[in-house]
Amino acid sequence: MERPLTQNISADRPPFNLKDYVAHGGYRSVEKALKSMTPQEITKTVQDSDLKGRGGAGFNTGMKWSFVQMTETPQDKYLVANADEMEPGTFKDRLLLEGDPHQLIEGMIVSAFAIQANKSYVFLRWAYKKAARIIKQAIDEAYEAGYLGKNILGTGYDLEMYLHTGVGRYMCGEETALLNALEGKRATPRAKPPFPQISGLFGKPTIVNNVETLCNVPHIINNGSDWFKSLSIGSDSGTKLYGISGHVNKPGIWELPMGTPIRELIDKHAGGMKNGYRFRGLLPGGASTDFLVEEHLDVAMDYKSIALAGSRMGTGTMIILDDKTCPVGFVHNLEHFFAQESCGWCTPCREGLPWTEKILLSIESGNGRSEDLDLLEMHADFLGPGNTFCALAPGAMEPLQSGLKYFREDFEKHIELKKCPWR
């Protein structure tokens, strides 16, 4: 089985420096792309590969790039790697950042060339201190070796790359809020349209891609779109970093073919549920995705199949709920996070999320009333997509609405018993 993204990553040693990375075939895609391909050809190849955004939205990456206008005269444009990984339960980008930094840089160079950007940023989560050190060193090495800076590999193409560490806001994972933060402004989202491809960083055309997405690019350029498609066993292309946390025997992260079934992930790779714990449900792709339950265990983990099952692929790193954990407390914990991470820009999110959090806490502590469930339903309904300014609140509602759907009797029991049955 091919594992292009993690082929260089080993827990037993530090990540490859530039020399070792090149020795293992690194930076070949830069040579190939800059010397023998046009930006349009690169974009076409990536588009054909059907590489979908690994940050959670799942939009075709090449298509996203194609919205950047290509002009005869040079224009200020930007490429930004979204490394603000802060989705609860998600730790996949961290592996790539800490394990193989040059892979990201290589992907960014090719991607920046494809949109003809001359400046690029890695927007890194504040808490990823180790990754910051590693990325910084790798960028320095890449400058040293001529992969970054002026006239890269003698092709006449220039690219600057900067590492920017945020201050630890979940909101910065939203690409437009990330751009505001990068400009030194409050991390509040921007209205779309205009999309960043038209008016992004500093008002210029900008592409923001997730770390895992960008790391796929060198391999697609090196091996072609058909190869990339052939990696998958599901309905979307490539491999995927899948993670599992919760009461399983071997929580962890694995690069597997896109479309690996959930059951295989849990039983084979995570070693099954821990002794004494029974599976009750899971969030397939981080905190902002809908619960899936027993009946969905044979669903393939790809964008299309998960959507059909009523949830979202999200980041592909799942959190498992077991029978020893209270689902109300579980959801309360998530809503506490979302309420705290709301940027405060729009009313429903700013005022609605704290309310749901307070209701959930009240139910969990035995003070719930039956009308509280109606209020939760109302929030799940009115905080839906389009009603709020960005996707934060709709995401926050996904575990709540599906929790109410699959575990309603547990909510009701709390109210009936005036206490949490798990305590």
Add this chain to the structure above:
Amino acid sequence: MAKIYIDKKPFEVAAGKNLLEACLTLGINLPYFCWHPAMGSVGACRQCAVKLFKDDQDDKGRLVMSCMESVKDDLYLSVMDPQAKAFRAQIIEWLMTNHPHDCAVCDEGGSCHLQDMTVMTGHTYRRFNYQKRTYKNQYLGPFINHEMNRCIQCYRCVRFYKDYAGGDDLDVFAAHDDIYFGRAQDGILENEFSGNLAEVCPTGVFTDKTLKQHYTRKWDMTMAPSICQHCSVGCNIIAGERYGELRQITSRYNGDVNGYFICDRGRFGYEFVNSINRIQVPLIRGKVPEASKKTELYDHLQNILTGKLIGIGSPRASLESNFALRKLVGKENFYQGVSKSQAKLTGVILDIYNSGQFHIPSVKDIEESDFILILGEDLTNSAPRLALAVRQAVIKTAMEEGKSIHLPDWHSAALREYIQEDKGELQIFYPIKTKLDGIASTIEYLSPDDIARLGFYIAANLKGETVQADNQKLTEISKDICELVKKAKKPLIISGCSLGNENIIKAAANIASSLKSKTVNPRLCFVVPECNSIGMAMMEAKSFEEISDDNSLDTLLILENDLERISGKNDSDKLYSSFKNVIAIDPLHHSGTQKASVVIPCGTFAEADGTIINYEGRAQNFLQVFMPKNEFIRESWRWLDDFRQIKEGTSIDELNEKDNLLEELVSEMPQFKGVENSSPDSDFRIEGQKIPREPHRYSGRTAIQANIDVSEPKPPEDIDTPLSFTMEGYKGIPPSPLIPFFWSPGWNSVQSINKYQIEVGGALHGGNPGKRLFNGIQSHEIKYDSSFLETHKLKEDEFEIIPLPHIFGSEELSNYSEAIQQRIPDPYIAISKMDAEQLNISEGENLSLQVNESQYQLKTIVKDEMPAGIAGIPLNIPGLQGLKLPATGTLKNEKQ
């Protein structure tokens, strides 16, 4: 125009607007918070949700924010859709989760947009049964009160204060449901437009602190349409009274002048009306007691008024009052109440305006200029509302670029993100830094004469004439400016009287002339010192400093003017002593009323009707706000009309003189043609009714005087205007010059302005008020001689002492307000770094200034940017009046 369907009914609406604007323009009540007609949309509050359908077959639809969707042909939307209605009510419930239940004691109650919108959405019972969030409030200075618990986080305050007005000391802090709008720490809000926060804030977070000192509900005030008296812009205001005290000034929307906003001097400078320094009764000096009854006064005047009379008018008195004085004393005996040098400046400006060569821009026109050149004005301090307009102009010019990516005009947030720091062309030439420097593309700190020089160079360069320049630097700058201005479609030149330099004004006119020969129609306007300076100048009179020195002079009448403030003590004393009698007509005591032999109290703008002419030649009416209990507080023109009848020996009739005065004024001086039509005549009625100054909820009318008489008195009559001093009368929307307050059913706050506009954010029904008197008929060419360039040299130890206007402190009347007083700078003298070194003086040390035979000890401020050879002192602030600036003076470091 586009055809859209709202709840299945077809409507024709303006293209380029958003759906919220379209709905409001159609009169549909759709609630909103964060959108503001002058500031556009940001989509934050989510209050204006409507249902949008794909086509007429779609019955599911989706919720959208109407402020974030453009009007397009064949758009199907529903305002009444149950889900949309429920969502809008839910937004209010969310906002209310933390909002205090203090409406009954809240300053905003009764004129609160949040109250109105809450009622509109139908939200009643709260379901949130947890603790409310609470905040600490801040001290924000003398103007604005802060009560953060009422905040609904609509972001309007910071968008106005930072983005619109350029302030940098108010911001939003923290995140999620903790966000806080305030300063980094307690302190005075420094922006000159901070008072607008009270109107921009949809609830009671930011409120008028001066109103709080003598609080009255909006519905309990007697209100009238008025004009700000504190600079030459002529912002339209609403003034409100209760118990004989002026309580509050708010902006009165006029799409061509101030729009929604006024400056803090205008909003908070009203307390002179309530001052203990008001003259209450006529005084005859030497009589015991001095206070006199009307009959005593008239008997006394009978002897005086028969002699030779000289009258001095006032640039801050109405046309009616000035003209009534002129009628009384005779044309040849009427003088302008301004210095000789000032009369010269306004004379030149009048000549330029009369030439008909240039478009004299309104404030709105200024906002729509794509190249602005400011010669010798610090607009933020001399005509603040124009500075705010200039801010919008440079941003709007940059925002034009947004069209290239199809961004609509209303999409404020996206436009600002797209243009980032880009600005339109703004060039400022002034001796020191000004607040507009931050948005200017070229700034040069020059002496007044150099500003004029540069102006003349630019004018010559534009015409392709060779410049006899001895100053290389100025020549270079002038070339650069010429290149820039060539690209402009709507170039604007702003200059004015602030530096007292005639050549700057002439240079500005020459530039405009040169541009005109290049086929662009240049805009040109001048800032003048007082609210009616242009009207005064149009009176065709000499300065009072030119009153001849013969001994045959009997009686001098001084109208609403403190001459000592203009000419200094010596000169004004001399003038007073050359007359047998001096009659001072003034609302306030000052040095002149102390010296006058007869003192007549008169009404301020709040107790009088009148017409004044602003910087652009727009005649505007201010209407009496209330009838003072004191029968002596009358309009100056009413007194003067009585005096004329006394002089002529006829019986005194109280006629409806206001209309007649303006008609007579026009027939005697045709240059005023138009003023008589600036507002409907006093006999104007709608459906036979007058327009009430009091809202229909006005309370306490039967009790308000119960301590005097339990019978309700007959309300005072207003014979001068179509307005009444009662709550009864026409309830609809009156003609635009007669709007005493904005109110519409369900819209108690100032947001009800929507209902008074033809199109939301546009002109008022019937057109914006005011009548422009300069009609642009071309009469003569303008080209001024620049030969002064070679002359005028100072002696070695001399300085040119120039006046530096201050928004707080330089204007006489506003200085009576306690709140304003807290913002007046201490006296100082500003000198250049080079001169400071020469004089061996450092910042904060005392410098001795000798100017016009007077000596002052002033604290030194060293300005790095200032050119050498000039020294600036704050214009007319208390303690530094009557200096006759600009003047030549000497500076001495006393410690040496």
